[in-house]
Amino acid sequence: MCKLTESRLIFLLLISMVATVCKAAPDKYSIGSSATAEQISGWDIDVRPDGTGLPHGAGSVEDGELIYEEKCASCHGSFGEGMDRWPILAGGEDTLTDDRPEKTVGSYWPFVSTLWDYIHRAMPFLQPQSLVDNEVYALTAYILYLNDLVEDDFTLSRENFTTVKLPNEMAFVDDPRPDVENQRCMQNCRDPESIKITWDSTDLGVTPTEHLQPEAVEDNAVLAAGSPDSGEQTYRTACSVCHDAGAAGAPVAGDKSAWTARLEKGIDVLIEHAINGYQGELGYMPAKGGNPNLEDQQVQEAVDYMIKLVN
Amino acid sequence: MKQKKTSRRQFMKNAALMAGAGTIGIERSVANIEDANLPPSVPEWMKKMGRGVVTVPYGTPSPYEDKVIRRTVPWLTASPISSISFSPLHELKGIITPSALHFERYHAGVPEINPDEHRLMIHGLCENPLIFTMADLMRFPSVSEIRFIECPANGGMEWRGAQMEALQFTHGMVSCSEWTGVKLSVLLDEVGIKPEAKWLLAEGADGAAMGRSIPIEKALDDSIVAYAQNGEMIRPEQGYPVRLVNPGWEGNTSVKWLRRLELGDQPWHLREETSKYTDLMPDGSARRFTFVQEANSVITSVCPEKPLKHKGHHELEGIAWSGRGKISHVDVTFDGGVNWQQAKLKGLVLDKALTRFSFDWDWDGSPALLQARAVDETGYVQPTLGQLREVRGVNSIYHKNAIHTWQLFESGEVRNVQID
Missing domain, CATH: 2.60.40.650 (Immunoglobulin-like)
Structure with a gap:
């Protein structure tokens, strides 16, 4: 028979209390708030290949062309050919096995949903999530048209969305790596005579190497405001993205006709728009060109530089 | 062996100036050295007081280290807003990359996020969709792990041949930090994942709403929802106030400025896992979901x-x-x-x-x-x-x-x- 003494009973009681207070990690921590259906629907923007996530709506190739010319062509080109280094959207059929493949929506992308989803979440560059759903349908339809995948009278809608297939869908395969096997050889692993230098990086001369020069000033550094070339430097690093090519309706630097009407507003107004941002009929200017770290004076000097180019 | 092209390299100019036994080049700073600070003289900084505490409340490197910076190759991309910079690997010691020198990759620039107004939502195929504030996330038990993050395009400019004349540009898209945060598996336990959930969509709060599909096995294994890097809150460039870290996987999957995780039964095939971050093979096929960064x-x-x-x-x-x-x-x-x-x-x-x-x-x-x-x-x-x-x-x-x-x-x- 076992008879517990009073002190033992108290000891056991204490142990059980300690165990309650200091219990190990729980299954759940009950941290966080329930996400309401309304909160989820505002943030749940993704669209899958099977059409899951698509909102009601529709848009035609014809409507898409107008929006595209206004909001997309300055970077992607009127035919989806891509300006400067901005992405090419159309063409490139049957080039994937070429020496220089051209990977476009038509030649490479696997799913139409990717196009709808990406335009909706990220385009136009500088004004993401500014398009309404029907505009996204119309632009998707138009880019399919640029790739000869639909006719010019086509209208894309949630209902017919999954009937449009991209030609390269079946070319995608899952990751087979490791796909290359090397051996850890230590001695006499190859014939010394067989070693040939096939490429020397200095042949092309395409590396920014200013910083390897003694006492170099680096090209990509933004010069402090007030230094002699800071307006041009700021322009190169912060403004040329749009103002070199006219992206987002930006007046092209050096194009007098594009600047005349704007200059009539007065230089102070232009500087104010450049610093604080401006939505005009012709285009959209993000505050400080999307570079909030610029000082106001740097922006002003960049505007002065651009004005100098047309005077 | 190819003919050397000596004219382009400043080093060769330096080498031509070389003098003295044992040395074959000169430091660019040698010419600027003050003899007055060298033995047997007492250097000037020993003869006066230096600056006091909190003169620089958040410390900065010595001005003599001003060349130890991230750099980019401007012609690589159309705009610095959607571009990449490289860590100066040639100047770094040990295995931790200083946070300020961690390579950068943005698809729509760095969003300036007020952490009090930032939320992480987890929803989809789960029992109890939740929204977390930053304070919520920090109440969970945390882990701290030293892990590299590497852009899968690291070295990608040289498939056809060597063209980068600097280590910073050949390999600088890799950095390594101590990441602190909540294991993603803990957060998934909290929402209660349904058995049919096989994939997770991770989405950022940047202007590209950058998103990637992650297999649930990885999410339950070692993924971290990280809010700190090298002992302090993550830098804006690295995803402030919170990012995903998928250890060992291509950096793009470690979605920065993380705002949303959706559980689903199949992948989403978003732009950054179809048009980009897929590997085109010579036969025209393309590998997708190539996650691991091999040795x-x-x-x-x-x-x-x-x-x-x-x-x-x-x-x-x-x-x-x-x-x-x-x-x-x-x-x-x-x-x-x-x-x-x-x-x-x-x-x-x-x-x-x-x-x-x-x-x-x-x-x-x-x-x-x-x-x-x-x-x-x-x-x-x-x-x-x-x-x-x-x-x-x-x-x-x-x-x-x-x-x-x-x-x-x-x-x-x-x-x-x-x-x-």
Whole structure:
């Protein structure tokens, strides 16, 4: 028979209390708030290949062309050919096995949903999530048209969305790596005579190497405001993205006709728009060109530089 | 061997100025050194007081280190808002990349996020969709893990041939930090995942709402929802106030400025896992969801930015890393891969972290072809570029982890070359 003494009973009681207070990690921590259906629907923007996530709506190739010319062509080109280094959207059929493949929506992308989803979440560059759903349908339809995948009278809608297939869908395969096997050889692993230098990086001369020069000033550094070339430097690093090519309706630097009407507003107004941002009929200017770290004076000097180019 | 092009390289100009026994080049700063501060004189900074505490409340590097910065290659991308910069690997020591020097990759620039107004939503195929504030996330038990993050395009400019004249540009899209946060598996337990949930969409709060599909196995294994980097809150460039860290996987999956995780039964095939971050093969097929960063290494103490200035002893150093686990060996060669010698692994050797290797070396002034070759704990041996090209051609952009060659000249100059 076992008879517990009073002190033992108290000891056991204490142990059980300690165990309650200091219990190990729980299954759940009950941290966080329930996400309401309304909160989820505002943030749940993704669209899958099977059409899951698509909102009601529709848009035609014809409507898409107008929006595209206004909001997309300055970077992607009127035919989806891509300006400067901005992405090419159309063409490139049957080039994937070429020496220089051209990977476009038509030649490479696997799913139409990717196009709808990406335009909706990220385009136009500088004004993401500014398009309404029907505009996204119309632009998707138009880019399919640029790739000869639909006719010019086509209208894309949630209902017919999954009937449009991209030609390269079946070319995608899952990751087979490791796909290359090397051996850890230590001695006499190859014939010394067989070693040939096939490429020397200095042949092309395409590396920014200013910083390897003694006492170099680096090209990509933004010069402090007030230094002699800071307006041009700021322009190169912060403004040329749009103002070199006219992206987002930006007046092209050096194009007098594009600047005349704007200059009539007065230089102070232009500087104010450049610093604080401006939505005009012709285009959209993000505050400080999307570079909030610029000082106001740097922006002003960049505007002065651009004005100098047309005077 | 190709003819050397001497005119382009400032180093050669320096070498021409060389003087004195034992040295074969000069430091650019040598000319500026004040004799008055050298022995036997007492240097000027010992004769006055320096600045007091909190003169610089958040410290900065010495002004003499102003060349230790991230750099970019402007022609790579259309705009710096959607671009990449490279860590200065040639200047870094140990295995931790200072947060301010971690490579950058943005698709729509750095969003300026007020952490009090930031939320992480987890929803989809789960029992209890939740929204977390930053304070909520910090109430969960945390982990701190040292892990590398590497852009899968690291080295991708050189599939066809060598064209970058600096280590910073050949390998600088890799960095390594101590990441602190909540294990993603803990958060998924909290929402209660449904059995049919096989994939997770991770989405950022940037202007590209950058998103990637992640298999649930990874999310339940070692993914971290991280809010701190190297002891302080994550830098804006790295995802402030919170990011996903998928250890060992291509950096793009470690979604920054994380705002949403959706559980689903299949992947989403968003732009960054179809149009981009897929690997085009010579037969026209394309590999998708190529997540793992396979074993890689590079010599960093001898490189185009760090020409040799002395014969004699050198501690040859470099970094190695593998997305499949720990580095087990690194070998080095001086003859282009005829004979190899095992380097020693220095300091911490961690899972999916940069690992520093070192080799004591006496340089006799001879030309050499230097390479490093990493082996990871799975037995995977870092391949040659020829082996990679044979299978993958030259148009796959991503996941080039080939053995890298530095050509060392008698002058001490070092060039990035490729050999057959």
